[in-house]
Amino acid sequence: MAAVRDIDMSDGGENSAAEAVELAKRHLVQPWPYAGSIGSEARSLIGGGEGIYITDGEGRRLIDGPAGMWCVNVGHRREELARVMYDQAMALSYNTPWYTMNEPSAVLAERIAAYAPGDLSHIFFTTGGSSAVESALRFMQFYNNVRGRPEKKLLLSRGGAYHGSTYLSASLNGRPRDRDWMDVADGLVVKLSSPDPFRRPADMTVEAFSDFLVDEFREAVKRIGAEKIGAFVGEPVQASGGVIVPPPNYLRRIREICRDNDILYVSDEVVTAFGRLGEVFASKEVFGIEPDIITFAKGVTSGYFPLGGMIVSERLLQDLRKSNHPDAMYAHGLTYTSHPVGCAVALANLDLVEGGILDHARAVAPYFQERLRTLEDLPLVGEVRGIGLMGCVECVADRESKDALKLDYEVGKRIDAHCHALGLLVRPLIHMCVMSPPLIITRSQIDDMVAILREGISRTMDDLRKEGVWRG
Numbered sequence: 001m002a003a004v005r006d007i008d009m010s011d012g013g014e015n016s017a018a019e020a021v022e023l024a025k026r027h028l029v030q031p032w033p034y035a036g037s038i039g040s041e042a043r044s045l046i047g048g049g050e051g052i053y054i055t056d057g058e059g060r061r062l063i064d065g066p067a068g069m070w071c072v073n074v075g076h077r078r079e080e081l082a083r084v085m086y087d088q089a090m091a092l093s094y095n096t097p098w099y100t101m102n103e104p105s106a107v108l109a110e111r112i113a114a115y116a117p118g119d120l121s122h123i124f125f126t127t128g129g130s131s132a133v134e135s136a137l138r139f140m141q142f143y144n145n146v147r148g149r150p151e152k153k154l155l156l157s158r159g160g161a162y163h164g165s166t167y168l169s170a171s172l173n174g175r176p177r178d179r180d181w182m183d184v185a186d187g188l189v190v191k192l193s194s195p196d197p198f199r200r201p202a203d204m205t206v207e208a209f210s211d212f213l214v215d216e217f218r219e220a221v222k223r224i225g226a227e228k229i230g231a232f233v234g235e236p237v238q239a240s241g242g243v244i245v246p247p248p249n250y251l252r253r254i255r256e257i258c259r260d261n262d263i264l265y266v267s268d269e270v271v272t273a274f275g276r277l278g279e280v281f282a283s284k285e286v287f288g289i290e291p292d293i294i295t296f297a298k299g300v301t302s303g304y305f306p307l308g309g310m311i312v313s314e315r316l317l318q319d320l321r322k323s324n325h326p327d328a329m330y331a332h333g334l335t336y337t338s339h340p341v342g343c344a345v346a347l348a349n350l351d352l353v354e355g356g357i358l359d360h361a362r363a364v365a366p367y368f369q370e371r372l373r374t375l376e377d378l379p380l381v382g383e384v385r386g387i388g389l390m391g392c393v394e395c396v397a398d399r400e401s402k403d404a405l406k407l408d409y410e411v412g413k414r415i416d417a418h419c420h421a422l423g424l425l426v427r428p429l430i431h432m433c434v435m436s437p438p439l440i441i442t443r444s445q446i447d448d449m450v451a452i453l454r455e456g457i458s459r460t461m462d463d464l465r466k467e468g469v470w471r472g
């Protein structure tokens, strides 16, 4: 294991951890804040990172369990990526994409297109995942306007989905907490059930559950009318919904219904692309589907630079080129579309991914899944699930009823706090802990991760018992 630089942030100087915490409390608005602490909240300070590890404000080394936010796929402190960013910034730091272009974006587009399934051939680069999904949705609207069917705009999405924080992308989100206090364009979105096999009715087999989901989809199309539905948007694996791996063949069947009804299938691979499931893209290689549009972000630069994009099918572009409205404009673009530094680092990142990291991810994924599943013997754990290097430990108050709500606690946060003290950063999601480590994680590091998680959950069980809120 490589040594981690000592980061001394406790000297009381200008950049000390304590000072940063104070400054944050006075001036930072953190993402997903509560009204009661908005603009006055400090979070765990992270001072540095190397490989699969990060260092907190007290200099404690932690395994980066969520790889930042499902993104630091090739690990922290990769000198080759830092150098490419430096070199590109020195060569060309920025150019306007409105009426100029740069070489890294063209080369990257060609390399990404080579991995994309079917006739997905063109890339529109964005600044991240939300803007990628937003771009895809606005593209669908434009496409149907140009094709003379402006009423074909409704979106199908599912419970448990997370697609972003811009207005339209957020309107697709299916987790209740994301919507409780926020306005969304509800009139544009029709919600279907989450494809969560763990939460299927007790007397239903997984196969019957899959049939139920497909029937529900088909009936929604029939009820609403295909002529009103522009697109279905779905993550191959619902990530922030708690690593929901759909039933076998379900996505393939949904794809067929979309094709039969001229509904665009948008596969949101913001999390699953660039190696997390052992492939550059998971839609076809893992789930057997060729979407009309794929959205990506995160792993494309391993989080070293904010970049995302959508890959569009050649057929859709041809439809537009051949339409009766050659002067209709897709009036959509971002100042940082095709950013040269982002595209350059993405190319270097892809070199790393191709140069062994994909193979490594494929090789260790079964071990990661097997070790994580050993936690199922803990009575607080209802299910451990996952695929590739994505995993989730779902806690329940009672294994029979699978009831999580009775706990009335953010159990994930408690587990995270114990794990933090023990050397592991966890992604807590209400009563779940999500793990998606850097793809370079080794078998022995997986052992360390699971051992800490076991201890963190055990300590949480002790706390809950002591407080008399759980009797497992």
Ligand SMILES: Cc1ncc(COP(=O)(O)O)c(C=O)c1O
Residues within 6 Å of the ligand: 127, 128, 129, 130, 131, 133, 162, 163, 164, 165, 235, 239, 240, 268, 269, 270, 271, 297, 298, 308
């Ligand atoms: C599947 C999916 N789509 C879109 C997004 C939004 O991406 P971003 O936060 O980069 O805007 C996320 C973020 O986690 C995501 O998981």
